[in-house]
Amino acid sequence: MYLKELGFDENIINLMIENIPEEAVNKIVEYKETVTNNINYLKDLGVTNYVDAFVRFYNMFLIDNPTFDEIFSKYDREDLIAKLEKNIAIMEYL
Amino acid sequence: MANLTQHIEEILDRLFNLKGEDNVIIGEITTEIEATVASINATADEQSANEIKKNNSEGRLAVFKNQKETFENAFSGLDDETFAALRDIDVNVEIGTMLQQISERAPQFCQELSTEIEGYKSAIDSNIERKKELSEKLADLEQRKAISEGHRERLISLIEQSLSNDDIERESLTTNYVKKILSLFDTFTTDEINQLTKLIIFPDEGLYEYAAHYEERLAAGEVNVQTDKVVEEPVPEETPEIEEEKVTEVKPADEMDGEPKDLEEPTEEPATITIDGAEMVSSEDVKADPSVCDTATIIESTAKATELYEGTDEPIEDINLAQTAIIGLDGLNSLNGGGEETASKEQITSDDTIVLSPQEVKMEEVPTIPERKENIEEYLQSLGLNLDKFAELNNGESKEIFTILSRISHKIIEENYEILRSININPDVIYKKRFGNIFLADVDLSKKITLLRAKGISENKIAELLEESCGGLRKSFSTLESEIAIIEQFERKVTDENIGLLKYNLTLFEDNYNKLVENGFELEEKEIRNNKIILCESLNIDDDVEILKNYLISIVRKNGKYALGVFWKKPLTLLQDIDELVEADLENLIASNPELLAQTTTPLVRRIKFCEQRGEAIYEGNDRTSFCDYIVHYQKFNAKFGDAQLPIIPTREETNKLIPSIIGNEDYVDIIVNTLDSYYSNVPSFKDIELDEETNAVFEDLKHQVVETLGAQPTGKYTYRIGDVFICKNKVERHIRIILDALAKSGQSPEGVEKEILLASVLYNLRQDEETLRKLASECLGFNQDETLGGKAL
Numbered sequence: 001m002y003l004k005e006l007g008f009d010e011n012i013i014n015l016m017i018e019n020i021p022e023e024a025v026n027k028i029v030e031y032k033e034t035v036t037n038n039i040n041y042l043k044d045l046g047v048t049n050y051v052d053a054f055v056r057f058y059n060m061f062l063i064d065n066p067t068f069d070e071i072f073s074k075y076d077r078e079d080l081i082a083k084l085e086k087n088i089a090i091m092e093y094l
Numbered sequence: 095m096a097n098l099t100q101h102i103e104e105i106l107d108r109l110f111n112l113k114g115e116d117n118v119i120i121g122e123i124t125t126e127i128e129a130t131v132a133s134i135n136a137t138a139d140e141q142s143a144n145e146i147k148k149n150n151s152e153g154r155l156a157v158f159k160n161q162k163e164t165f166e167n168a169f170s171g172l173d174d175e176t177f178a179a180l181r182d183i184d185v186n187v188e189i190g191t192m193l194q195q196i197s198e199r200a201p202q203f204c205q206e207l208s209t210e211i212e213g214y215k216s217a218i219d220s221n222i223e224r225k226k227e228l229s230e231k232l233a234d235l236e237q238r239k240a241i242s243e244g245h246r247e248r249l250i251s252l253i254e255q256s257l258s259n260d261d262i263e264r265e266s267l268t269t270n271y272v273k274k275i276l277s278l279f280d281t282f283t284t285d286e287i288n289q290l291t292k293l294i295i296f297p298d299e300g301l302y303e304y305a306a307h308y309e310e311r312l313a314a315g316e317v318n319v320q321t322d323k324v325v326e327e328p329v330p331e332e333t334p335e336i337e338e339e340k341v342t343e344v345k346p347a348d349e350m351d352g353e354p355k356d357l358e359e360p361t362e363e364p365a366t367i368t369i370d371g372a373e374m375v376s377s378e379d380v381k382a383d384p385s386v387c388d389t390a391t392i393i394e395s396t397a398k399a400t401e402l403y404e405g406t407d408e409p410i411e412d413i414n415l416a417q418t419a420i421i422g423l424d425g426l427n428s429l430n431g432g433g434e435e436t437a438s439k440e441q442i443t444s445d446d447t448i449v450l451s452p453q454e455v456k457m458e459e460v461p462t463i464p465e466r467k468e469n470i471e472e473y474l475q476s477l478g479l480n481l482d483k484f485a486e487l488n489n490g491e492s493k494e495i496f497t498i499l500s501r502i503s504h505k506i507i508e509e510n511y512e513i514l515r516s517i518n519i520n521p522d523v524i525y526k527k528r529f530g531n532i533f534l535a536d537v538d539l540s541k542k543i544t545l546l547r548a549k550g551i552s553e554n555k556i557a558e559l560l561e562e563s564c565g566g567l568r569k570s571f572s573t574l575e576s577e578i579a580i581i582e583q584f585e586r587k588v589t590d591e592n593i594g595l596l597k598y599n600l601t602l603f604e605d606n607y608n609k610l611v612e613n614g615f616e617l618e619e620k621e622i623r624n625n626k627i628i629l630c631e632s633l634n635i636d637d638d639v640e641i642l643k644n645y646l647i648s649i650v651r652k653n654g655k656y657a658l659g660v661f662w663k664k665p666l667t668l669l670q671d672i673d674e675l676v677e678a679d680l681e682n683l684i685a686s687n688p689e690l691l692a693q694t695t696t697p698l699v700r701r702i703k704f705c706e707q708r709g710e711a712i713y714e715g716n717d718r719t720s721f722c723d724y725i726v727h728y729q730k731f732n733a734k735f736g737d738a739q740l741p742i743i744p745t746r747e748e749t750n751k752l753i754p755s756i757i758g759n760e761d762y763v764d765i766i767v768n769t770l771d772s773y774y775s776n777v778p779s780f781k782d783i784e785l786d787e788e789t790n791a792v793f794e795d796l797k798h799q800v801v802e803t804l805g806a807q808p809t810g811k812y813t814y815r816i817g818d819v820f821i822c823k824n825k826v827e828r829h830i831r832i833i834l835d836a837l838a839k840s841g842q843s844p845e846g847v848e849k850e851i852l853l854a855s856v857l858y859n860l861r862q863d864e865e866t867l868r869k870l871a872s873e874c875l876g877f878n879q880d881e882t883l884g885g886k887a888l
Binding site for chain 2: 015018021024057089090092093
C-alpha cells in the first residue's frame with residue numbers, strides 16, 4: 001500500500017488492514033490522492049505523530065484537502081504541533 | 095450575577111441577542127426586506143395602473159383615428175350644400191363644416207393622446223427600473239440576511255463550545271478564533287471584543303452564570319440590546335493562536351498529556367446526548383456500574399436504547415436539511431470540496447484502473463451512427479489527438495475507448511474536443527477514461543459546462559473539476575443536476591467554494607443523513623465533517639441502523655460522539671461481530687466502547703483471549719467497563735506485546751460442519767444447518783422474521799425452553815450462559831425464527847424435533863472448539879461430559 005511511501009511502517013499498515021473494516025481499507029486505497037495530500041500536509045506542518053493520527057482517525061484523512069487544511073490552518077503551528085503531540089485525541093475536536 | 099459589571103452584562107446582552115433568530119441585525123435586515131417587498135409591490139401596482147391607463151389612451155386614439163378615417167372616407171368631396179334639401183324637414187347636415195372641424199381639431203386631439211401615452215410609457219419604464227433596483231436591493235438584503243444567519247450559527251456554535259462540559263472542546267477555543275467570530279458582527283468595539291473573548295475562553299469567570307439566567311432575564315424584559323457603540327477598528331484576521339498559557343490555566347497540561355484515554359473518557363459529567371428530550375444511552379451510564387451488566391443496568395440501558403430508537407416513532411417529514419439546525423452553513427462548508435473518486439468499490443480494480451460501468455455512462459446509450467464505421471483512430475488523429483496517449487493514460491486500455499468513441503457522432507466528439515480545449519485544462523484530461531466516462535464521448539458535456547456557467551461557476555473552477563478524476567463532472571447530467579440542487583438546498587447557492595461537493599455522492603449523503611436523523615442521531619457539525627466520507631460513501635447505514643435498533647445498541651462513545659466508523663461494516667459482518675463479541679463475554683465492551691464495533695472483531699477477541707491466557711490485565715482495575723489501552727488500541731497492543739502469537743479461534747464454518755454429528759439425528763440437523771447457511775448467504779433482512787400467529791406461539795415456547803430445557807442463564811442484555819460458554823440471546827432467537835419459518839413454509843411441524851432446533855440454534859456460528867461444543871451440547875441435555883464426548887447422539 002502507498003502508505004509505506006509516506007513513512008508508515010509495514011507492520012502498522014498490516015495491523016490497520018487486519019483491524020479496520022474492509023470497506024474502510026478500500027476507501028483508503030481508493031482515495032489515495034486525498035489521503036496522501038492530507039498526510040503530507042500534516043508532515044509538512046511538522047506534526048511528528050502523524051502515523052498515530054492516521055491510525056486513530058483515518059476517516060478524517062479522507063476529508064477533501066481544502067477542508068482538511070482548514071481544520072489545522074486556523075491554529076498557530078507550534079502550539080498545534082505541541083498539542084497534537086501531547087494528545088492526538090484532540091484531532092476530532094479541532 | 096454578582097461578578098459581572100453592568101457594562102459587561104450589557105455587552106453580554108447584546109452578544110446573546112445576536113444568538114437569537116430575531117437578533118437586532120437580522121431584525122433590521124428583515125424589516126428592510128419587508129419594506130423593500132412592500133415597495134416592490136406598490137411599484138408593481140403603480141406600473142399596472144399606468145399600463146391600464148396607457149392601454150385606454152392607446153385604445154381611444156386607435157378608435158378615434160379609425161372613426162375619423164371612416165368618416166372622411168365616407169363623406170370625402172361633400173360640402174355643406176350636399177344635403178341642403180334636408181333642411182326642408184329641419185335636418186341641417188353640413189358635411190363640409192364637419193369635415194373641416196375634424197380636420198382642424200383632430201391633430202391636437204391625437205397629439206394630446208399621444209403625449210398622454212408617452213407619459214404613461216415613461217412612467218411604466220420608470221416603474222420597471224424602480225422594480226429592478228428594488229429587486230436588486232432585496233437580493234442584496236436576502237444575501238446579507240443569509241450571511242448574518244451564517245454568522246449567527248457560528249456564534250451559537252462558539253457559545254456552545256464555550257459552555258460545553260467537555261474540557262477538550264473548550265480548550266480548542268483560541269483567542270484569535272473567538273475574536274474573529276465576534277468581529278463578524280461589526281457591533282462590538284475592540285475593547286468589548288477583548289472583554290467578551292476573555293469571558294468566552296474562561297466561561298467560569300461569568301459566562302456560565304450569565305447564560306444560566308439569560309432566558310429568565312429575557313422573559314422578564316431585563317435584557318438590554320440597545321447600543322450606540324461603533325466599531326473602532328476591525329480585528330485583524332490573523333492566524334489563530336492557541337493560547338497555551340491561558341488554556342493550561344483552565345486545564346493543567348498533565349491532564350491533556352499522554353494517554354488518549356483522557357480524552358475518550360468522559361469529563362466531569364456523563365456524556366449524554368438528548369434526543370427529543372430523552373436522554374440517550376451513554377456509555378458512562380454503564381461505566382458507573384462496575385458489575386457486569388446487572389439486571390438494573392440491563393433494564394436501564396435497554397430502556398434508554400429503546401427511547402433512542404423508538405422515541406422517534408413519529409414519521410419524520412421530508413427533511414429539509416436547510417431547516418435542520420444540525421447542519422448549519424458551516425456544517426455545509428464542512429462538506430466543501432471532496433475526494434477525487436466516488437465510484438463504488440466494484441468499479442475500481444486498482445488505484446487508477448477503472449472498470450466501465452455501462453449503466454452509469456450515458457454516452458453509451460447513443461445509437462451507432464453509420465458515419466462512425468470509418469476508422470476511428472484515423473479520425474481522432476485527424477483532429478490532432480495523440481493516439482498513444484489513450485493507452486498511456488488508461489493503463490494500456492485504449493481499444494475499449496476507441497470502441498466507445500466509434501459509437502459517438504463526430505459532431506459530439508468535435509464539440510467536446512473544442513469545449514475541452516477552450517477551457518484551460520491539462521490536455522491529458524482529454525484522453526483519460528475514468529469511472530466509465532471519457533469526456534470526448536460524453537453527449538452531455540456541453541450541457542454540464544453550460545449548467546455550471548449558468549450557476550456562476552468560474553472557468554478556473556470548471557477546469558479544476560474536469561481535471562480531477564472525479565470532480566463530479568463524470569456523473570450523468572441528471573445526477574449532476576440533482577446534486578447541484580442538493581448543494582443549493584444546503585447552502586442556498588452554488589459557488590466556486592462549494593461546487594467541489596460534487597465530488598461526493600451527495601444523494602447518498604442525504605439519504606444516509608436522513609436515515610440517521612430519523613433514528614434519533616444528532617450529529618454535530620464536526621462529526622459530520624470528520625465522518626463525511628462515511629456519510630457520502632457507506633451503503634450500509636440503512637441495514638446497520640436496523641441491526642443496532644434490533645439489538646438496542648447505542649453507539650454513543652464516552653466522549654458523547656458517535657462511533658460512526660461502525661457503518662463501514664457490511665450488515666452481515668456487523669451482525670455476526672456483535673454475536674461474536676457477546677459470545678466472547680464482551681457484552682460490556684459493546685456498551686462501554688462502541689467504537690470497538692468499528693474494528694474487526696476477531697483480532698480484538700484474540701487479543702483479549704491472549705491476555706486472559708497470559709494473565710495480563712484486560713480492565714483498568716476492577717471496572718469491567720474500563721478496558722486497558724492496549725485492548726482498545728491495537729497499535730498499543732502491538733507495541734506492548736510485539737508479534738505475539740494470538741490464540742486461534744475456530745471459524746464459524748468449522749463449527750457449523752460439526753453440528754450434525756454433535757447433535758445427532760444428522761440428516762435432519764443437516765437440513766437445519768443448511769437452512770441457516772442459506773439465510774446468511776442470501777443477504778438476510780436485518781429485521782426480525784415475522785411469524786404467523788401459530789408459529790409465533792411455538793417460537794415463544796421454544797424461547798422459554800432455551801432457559802428451561804437447555805439451562806441457559808441470562809447474564810446480560812444479550813447474553814446467556816450455559817456452563818462456561820456464553821451464547822448470544824439474539825442469535826439464538828433469530829435462529830429459532832429462521833428454522834420455524836422454514837418449517838412453516840414447507841408445511842412441516844417442529845413437533846418432536848424441538849431439541850434439535852434449540853441446539854442447532856445455540857451451536858450455529860458459535861466459535862468454540864469441538865470439545866467445548868460437545869460439552870455444551872451434553873450440558874444442554876443434562877448429560878455428563880463423559881457420556882457425550884466422543885459423539886454420543888441425542
